[in-house]
Amino acid sequence: MFENLDPTLLARLQFAFTVSFHIIFPAFTIGLASWLAVLEWRWLRTGNPVYAEIYRMWVKIFAVTFGMGVVSGVVMSFQFGTNWSVFADKGGNVLGPLLGYEVLTAFFLEASFLGVMLFGWNRVSSRMHFTATIIVALGTLISAFWILSANSWMQTPRGYRVGTDGLLYPTDWLGVLFNPSFPYRFAHMLTAAYLTTAFVVAGTGAYYLWRQRHLKHARVMLGMAMIMAILVAPMQLVLGDLHGLNTLKHQPAKVSAMEGLWETQRGAPLTLFGWPDQEGETTRYALEIPKLSSLILTHELEGEVKGLKEWPKDERPPVAAVFWSFRVMVGIGMLMIATGVIAIVLYFKKRLFDTRWFQYWCMALTPAGFIAVLAGWFVTEIGRQPYIVYGLLRTGDATSPVVGTSIAISLTAFVIVYGFVFSAGGFYILKLIAKGPPSEEQAYGDHGVTKPPIVIGGKGAQHV
C-alpha cells in the first residue's frame, strides 16, 4: 500500500510531526516554570495573596503542559533509534553522552520536584516548596542546555574525527559541547520560550480585563507580560540577528534559502515576499528592497552575499519552506516588539489596562510564540537539509532499516493519538483559563477548606 513512498521522506515526516508537537510544550514550560518561581518569590516577599492565587491557577496549567511534554518527550528518546538508526550508530559516541547528561542532570530533577511542587503544599514548608519551584525551573533550563548543544552540534559539528570504520569519534568534548552555533541557538531559544509564555499570559490577562473578571490578577498578568514584551522582544531581535550572522558563517546555504537568493551578488536586495521556485532556480513575484540583504548580512551596502547557485542542486535545502518559515518567525517577532512599544505608550497615557482594542490585540497574539518557535525550528532544521549532521552525514543515508508501511502506519497513529490527546489537553488548559484564579472564598480547593493551604507543619488545615 505504501511501497511507493520513500521511507526517508516518511521517517522525516514522522519525526517532524512528533518533534514539532513536543517542542510546543517545553517552549511553554521553560518560561512558565521561571515565571512561577518569580510569582512565588513575590508572594513570599510581599505576602500579597494575589500572587499566590495566580500561582495556583498557573501551576495547574503548568502541570497539564508538563505532563504532555513528558509523554511526548519519552517518544523522542526512542525516535533516534526507530527512525535514524544509522545516525544513532555513527553519531552515538558524540551525542549519546549529551543526552545521557540531560536525563541525569535535568529530567530526574524536574520529575521528582514537580511532585513536591504540585502535591507538596501541605507536606513541606513554604521555603521548601519555593525551593522545589526553583529546582523545576532550573531543570527546564538545564535540559534546554544539553538538547540544544546536541542539536547545535548537528548543525555545526566540531571536536570529532571520522574513524576508519566510518563512525564519528569525539576528540574534544568542550569543542563538541560549545560548538560554534550553540551559544546563539541556546540564547535565541530560551528567549523565545520566555516570550511564548509571556504572550500566553498577556492574552489571558487581556481576556479577564475584557470580561471584567479577576481584575487584580489580570493587571499583574498583563503587566508582567508587558515587561517581558518591552525588554525581551527587542533583545530577541538582536539575538536573532547574531544567530543569523553565525549561520551565515557556518551554514551559508541555509541563509541563502532564508533570503530566497539564487545569484551570488554584491549589494544583494532583501526579498520581502515572493515564491521561491526550486526547479526554476529563481524566486518569483519577488518584492525587493535594494541592497538591504547585503546591509543586514554583511553590514555593508555593497557586501557580497552568496546565492543558492553556489551549491550543486543536491546540496540545497528546500528553499520555499525555509524562506516562508523565516518570514513567519520574523513577522511575529516584529508584532511582539510592536506590542511592547504600544504598551509603553499606553502605560504613560495610563490606559494600559482599559484600552479595549489592545485587549483584542493581546488576545489575538496568545498563540504567537508557539507559531514563531515552530517556524524558527522549521528554518533551522529544514535549512540543514539534505544533511542530518551538517556536511558529514546525509539524511537519506541515516535512515533505519524499517519498511515504509510500518512508518506510514506509525505516522498515522501518532497523528490520530496526538490530535486527540493534545486537543484534550488544550481544551483543559482553556477550561482552567476560563475558570481563572481561585477567589478568596474558594481559594483552597473544593473541599470546603477555608484555611490557607500552606500552614507550616499544619496537617490540620485539611480537616477543619
Added chain:
Amino acid sequence: MFSFEGFLDLPLIWYGLIATAIFLYVLLDGFDLGVGVLFPFAPSDQCRDRMMNSIAPFWDGNETWLVLGGGGLFAAFPLAYAVLMPALYIPVILMLLGLIFRGVAFEFRFKADAKSRHIWDYAFHFGSLAAAFMQGLIIGAIVQGVKVQGRSFAGGPFDWLNAYSVMTGVALVFGYGLLGATWLVMKTEAATQDWARKCASYTLGYVGLFLAIVSISMPLMNAQIRALWFGLPNFFLLLPIPTASLVLIIMIWRDLHSGREYRPFLMSIGVFLTAYLGLAISLWPWLVPFEITFRQAAAAPTSQSLLLIGTVILLPLVLTYTGYCYYVFRGKASHEGAY
C-alpha cells in the same frame, strides 16, 4: 582525549549500570503501571481516586528511568540501540502510545467533568495495559534472538510477534499487577486495601505460573542457555535463584493473609529481582542476542568515560532526592483532589 580505559573495564561497568537502570525502571514504573492495570476492577470511584493519588507524585520520576534506559543505551551502547529499535519498531511505538494515554490521564482525569472522566479512566487503564504488555513482549522477542547483518537489523517488521512473546507480554502484565497490588496494600487502607490484597493473591498465582513456564522454556529453546544452567557446577551455584523466587512467592502468600502491609511489596520486588537476575545470567554476555555482545556494542572509551563521571556523581544524588520525594509523600493516600 581522556579515557579511563586503562584501569577500568568500561563496557562491563556500563553493562551493570544500564542493567540497574532498566531494573529500577521495571520496579518503579512497574508498580504504577500495575495500578493502571488493576484500575477498572476497583470497587468504587473513591478507591480509584485513592489509587491515582497514591502514584500521582511519582509516576513522572518513575518514567524518567525509562528515558535513562533508552538514553543510556544510546550513549553507552549505540550499536545495540541502533539495532534493537528498528527490530522492535512496532512494539516500541505501541508502548509509547500506551504511555502517552496513561501519562496524560493523571492530569486530565482531575480536570475533566464527571461525564468525560471515564474517558481518562479508560485511557489510564488501557494505556498502562498496552505499555506493560508491550514491554513483556519486547523481552520475549529479544530473548529469542535478533537478525543482524553488518551493523544493522536485517529481519522483517513482524519478527517480534509469536506465541512466546505474547506469553511473556501477558506474564509481565500479571507481574506489574502484583507490584501494583502490593503497592496499594502498603499505600491504602480499609476497603481499597482489602480489595488490593485479593488482587495481589490472584496475580501472585499467575506470576508463579508464568515464572515456571519461562524458567523451563528458556533452557529448552536455546542450547547455550541450557548448558549454562544445567552444566556442573553451575547448576548448584545458580540453584539459589529459582529457590529464592519460590520461597518469596510462598512468603508473600502468607503475608497477604496475615495483615502485613509493607512486606508483600518489598518481597514482590525480591521476586522481580530473582527473575531479572535469571534473565540477565541467561543472556550474558549478549546485548543483542545472539549477535552482538556488550563489548562489541560499546561506545568509544572516551564517551563511556565522560558519562561515567557524571553518573558517579549524579546517580547517588538522583537516588537521594527520589528517596526524599517518596519520604515527603509517605503514609496512606487520600481520595481528595490533591492540589
